[in-house]
Amino acid sequence: MSVYVWIETYSGRANPSSWEALAAAATLAENLESDLTTLVFGENARAIATEAGRFGATNAYICDDEVVNEYRLEAYAQLMTDLVKRHQPAFVLAVASSRSRELLASSAVDTESGLIAEATDLRLDRGRIIATRPAYAGKVSMEMTSNSATTYITVRGRAFQAPSKDANATVSLAEIQTALTMNDLSVEAEAFTDSAENVNLTDAAIIVSGGRGMANNPKAVPSDQDAVDPNVWKAKDGFENTLRPLASVLGAALGASRAAVDAGYISYEHQVGQTGKVVNPDLYIACGISGAIQHQAGMRGSKIIVAINKDAEAPIFKLARYGIVGNLYDVVPALTAALRRKLGS
Amino acid sequence: MHVVSFTRSTPDTAAKVWVNEEGKVSWGDVATVVNPWDEYSLEEAIVQAKNCAGEATVIAIGPEIHDDALKHSIAMGMTKALRIDEPGADTRDSLVWSALAAGAIKKLGNVELVIFGKESVDVATDQHSYQLARRLGWTMLSYVSNIIALDADTGTIRVEQMLEQGKRVLSARLPAVISVMKGINEPRYPNFLGIRKAAKARIPVWSAADMGIEAPVPATAVLAYHNPPVRAVATEIITGNDSAEKAAILAERLFEEKVL
Ligand SMILES: Cc1cc2nc3c(=O)[nH]c(=O)nc-3n(C[C@H](O)[C@H](O)[C@H](O)COP(=O)(O)OP(=O)(O)OC[C@H]3O[C@@H](n4cnc5c(N)ncnc54)[C@H](O)[C@@H]3O)c2cc1C
Numbered sequence: 001m002s003v004y005v006w007i008e009t010y011s012g013r014a015n016p017s018s019w020e021a022l023a024a025a026a027t028l029a030e031n032l033e034s035d036l037t038t039l040v041f042g043e044n045a046r047a048i049a050t051e052a053g054r055f056g057a058t059n060a061y062i063c064d065d066e067v068v069n070e071y072r073l074e075a076y077a078q079l080m081t082d083l084v085k086r087h088q089p090a091f092v093l094a095v096a097s098s099r100s101r102e103l104l105a106s107s108a109v110d111t112e113s114g115l116i117a118e119a120t121d122l123r124l125d126r127g128r129i130i131a132t133r134p135a136y137a138g139k140v141s142m143e144m145t146s147n148s149a150t151t152y153i154t155v156r157g158r159a160f161q162a163p164s165k166d167a168n169a170t171v172s173l174a175e176i177q178t179a180l181t182m183n184d185l186s187v188e189a190e191a192f193t194d195s196a197e198n199v200n201l202t203d204a205a206i207i208v209s210g211g212r213g214m215a216n217n218p219k220a221v222p223s224d225q226d227a228v229d230p231n232v233w234k235a236k237d238g239f240e241n242t243l244r245p246l247a248s249v250l251g252a253a254l255g256a257s258r259a260a261v262d263a264g265y266i267s268y269e270h271q272v273g274q275t276g277k278v279v280n281p282d283l284y285i286a287c288g289i290s291g292a293i294q295h296q297a298g299m300r301g302s303k304i305i306v307a308i309n310k311d312a313e314a315p316i317f318k319l320a321r322y323g324i325v326g327n328l329y330d331v332v333p334a335l336t337a338a339l340r341r342k343l344g345s
Numbered sequence: 346m347h348v349v350s351f352t353r354s355t356p357d358t359a360a361k362v363w364v365n366e367e368g369k370v371s372w373g374d375v376a377t378v379v380n381p382w383d384e385y386s387l388e389e390a391i392v393q394a395k396n397c398a399g400e401a402t403v404i405a406i407g408p409e410i411h412d413d414a415l416k417h418s419i420a421m422g423m424t425k426a427l428r429i430d431e432p433g434a435d436t437r438d439s440l441v442w443s444a445l446a447a448g449a450i451k452k453l454g455n456v457e458l459v460i461f462g463k464e465s466v467d468v469a470t471d472q473h474s475y476q477l478a479r480r481l482g483w484t485m486l487s488y489v490s491n492i493i494a495l496d497a498d499t500g501t502i503r504v505e506q507m508l509e510q511g512k513r514v515l516s517a518r519l520p521a522v523i524s525v526m527k528g529i530n531e532p533r534y535p536n537f538l539g540i541r542k543a544a545k546a547r548i549p550v551w552s553a554a555d556m557g558i559e560a561p562v563p564a565t566a567v568l569a570y571h572n573p574p575v576r577a578v579a580t581e582i583i584t585g586n587d588s589a590e591k592a593a594i595l596a597e598r599l600f601e602e603k604v605l
C-alpha cells in the first residue's frame with residue numbers, strides 16, 4: 001500500500017507549497033502504515049526527489065527526459081496513470097494549483113477513481129477517508145468520502161503545515177520512462193512569457209490589498225498624463241508608490257478588489273474574491289476596500305485581518321481584528337514607516 | 346462548427362447560504378443566477394460560433410433549477426439548450442458528471458469545441474472540464490485568457506493560457522475542450538429579443554438511456570454539510586492623535602500577534 005504525492009515543479013525547482021501536500025499525505029501514510037511516495041517529473045527530478053526525502057518522503061518515482069522536461073498535461077497524466085494502474089496507491093495527493101487540478105482530474109478519469117478537490121482537512125475513519133472542504137464561498141463546509149481503490153485529492157494551499165526538514169533523511173529513488181514521444185503530444189507550446197512580477201497570492205503569508213479607494217490619491221496628475229483617466233492614474237500611482245512600499249517592507253504580495261481590477265487600476269492576477277483568488281494568509285491588510293460579500297469570500301480565511309478605511313461603517317471592519325478609520329493615503333505611509341523602524345530595514 | 350458550453354445555476358453570490366435542519370444547503374428564496382464564471386464562456390461560445398457561421402449549444406446537467414441558467418444562456422444568444430437529467434445519479438461526483446457530459450457530446454455528434462468557465466462559483470472544484478476532455482480523449486486547453494485563432498477549415502486552435510507563473514501560447518488540433526478566464530471578453534447582457542426567445546424556448550431533457558449509456562456509478566459521496574463555526578472577531582479600532590500614532594500602535598499589535 002502506498003500514498004502518492006505529486007510534487008509540482010517549475011524550471012527545475014519544487015513548488016514549495018507541494019511540501020504541504022506531502023505533510024497531509026504523511027498523516028495518511030502513517031495511519032495506513034504505508035510508504036510515502038513522491039512523483040517528481042521534469043528538470044532536476046532527482047534533486048527535487050532527494051529534497052522531498054528530507055521532508056519525509058520514503059520513496060520516489062522520478063522521470064526527467066525531453067517529453068516531461070517541462071510540464072505537459074498529456075505526458076504527466078500518462079506517467080501518473082501508469083503508476084496508479086500498476087500499484088493502486090490508496091491516495092494520490094497534490095497541492096491545489098492550476099496544473100495539479102487538471103493533472104489529477106485527468107488521471108482520475110483514466111483510472112475511474114474518486115476525486116476530491118481543495119480539501120482543507122483529511123482524516124481516516126476506520127480506513128475510510130473523510131475530507132472536509134469549503135463550499136459556497138466558505139459559507140458552508142462539506143464532508144466527503146470516496147470508495148474507489150485509489151482516491152485523488154487536491155489540498156488547499158496553506159491549509160496544511162509544511163513538514164520540518166531532516167537533513168539526514170534518505171529516500172529510495174526509482175527511475176521511470178515515458179511511453180509518449182514528442183510526436184504523440186497534441187498540444188504545442190509556442191512561447192512562455194513569465195509574469196512581469198510573480199503575483200503568487202495563494203502562497204503568500206502576508207497580503208496588502210487595495211480597492212476602489214485607491215483612486216482618492218491626493219497627488220496631482222502630471223500634465224503630460226492628460227490623456228489618461230485621472231482616477232486610473234491616481235490609483236495606479238497609489239498601488240505603486242503607496243501600497244507596494246508597505247508590501248515590500250513586509251515581504252507581502254499585492255492584492256486588489258474586483259472594483260479596482262475592473263476599473264483598470266491593477267491587473268486581474270491580483271484580484272481576491274469569489275471570481276478572483278481565494279487566499280488564506282496570516283495577515284491581510286485591506287486598504288480602501290469596503291468588504292463586499294464577494295470580496296470576503298476570497299479573504300475570510302486570513303488569520304489576522306486589518307482594515308484601513310475612511311468609512312467607519314464599512315463592512316470590512318466586521319471581519320477585521322484591527323481597524324484604522326482614516327485616509328489610507330495618510331495611514332499607509334505612516335504604517336510603512338513604523339514597520340520599517342521596527343523591522344529595521 | 347458546433348460549439349458547446351456547459352453551465353448551471355448557482356445561488357446569487359450575495360445570498361446568505363446555510364445548512365438547514367434537514368442538513369441541506371439552503372439560500373432561502375433568493376433567485377439563482379447563471380454561474381458567474383460562465384458569463385465569459387457563454388459569451389465566447391456565442392462569438393466563436395458566429396465567426397464560424399456555426400451553432401452554439403448550452404448544456405446543464407442536473408435538475409430543473411438549472412433551466413434558469415439555460416434560459417439566461419439562450420437570452421444571451423446561445424442557439425439551443427439541453428438538460429441532462431438522470432434521476433438518482435449523484436452528479437456531485439465528477440466521474441458521474443463527466444460520463445453524462447461525454448454521453449451528451451457523443452450524441453450531439455458534430456461538436457468540435459467545448460468551452461467551460463473556470464469553475465463553479467459555489468463548489469469551486471475546477472475539475473469538470475478536464476474530466477470531460479479526458480473521457481472524450483480530446484485535447485484540453487485550460488485557463489485560456491485569449492483565443493488567438495480558431496480555424497474551422499484546418500481544424501486548429503491557438504490560444505493564450507494564463508498560469509500562476511505567466512502566459513503561454515498553445516496551439517492544438519480540434520476537437521478540444523477549453524476553459525476560459527475572466528477578462529477574455531466583455532459578457533453581453535441579454536436584450537429584449539433574447540429574453541423573449543428564452544421565455545418561449547422548450548428545453549429537451551435527456552436521460553442516460555436517451556444517450557445510450559449506462560447510468561454511471563459514483564466513487565465519491567457527500568457525507569454531510571455543516572455550518573462553519575461562527576468566527577467571533579473582537580475588532581479593535583485603533584485610536585490616537587494622528588495617523589503616525591495609530592500606525593505605531595498597529596505595528597506594535599502586529600508584532601504581538603506574531604504574524605510578521
Ligand atoms: C458575481 C460577482 C462576483 C464578484 N467577485 C468579486 C471578487 O472576486 N472580488 C471582489 O473584490 N469583488 C467581487 N465582486 C464585486 C463586489 O460586489 C464589490 O463591488 C467590490 O468588492 C467592491 O470593491 P471595493 O471594496 O474596492 O469598492 P467599494 O465597495 O466602492 O469600496 C471602496 C471603499 O474605499 C473606501 N475609501 C475610499 N477612499 C478612501 C481613502 N482615501 N482612504 C481609505 N478608504 C477609502 C470607501 O470608504 C469604501 O469603503 C463581485 C460581484 C459579483 C456580482
Ligand SMILES: Nc1ncnc2c1ncn2[C@@H]1O[C@H](COP(=O)(O)O)[C@@H](O)[C@H]1O
Pocket residue numbers: 351352353380382383386404405406407436461462463464465466468469470471472473474
Ligand atoms: N451540473 C453542471 N452542468 C453544467 N455545467 C456544469 C455543471 N457543474 C459544473 N459545470 C461547469 O463546469 C465548469 C467548471 O466547474 P467546476 O469544475 O464545477 O468548478 C463551469 O463552467 C461550470 O459551470
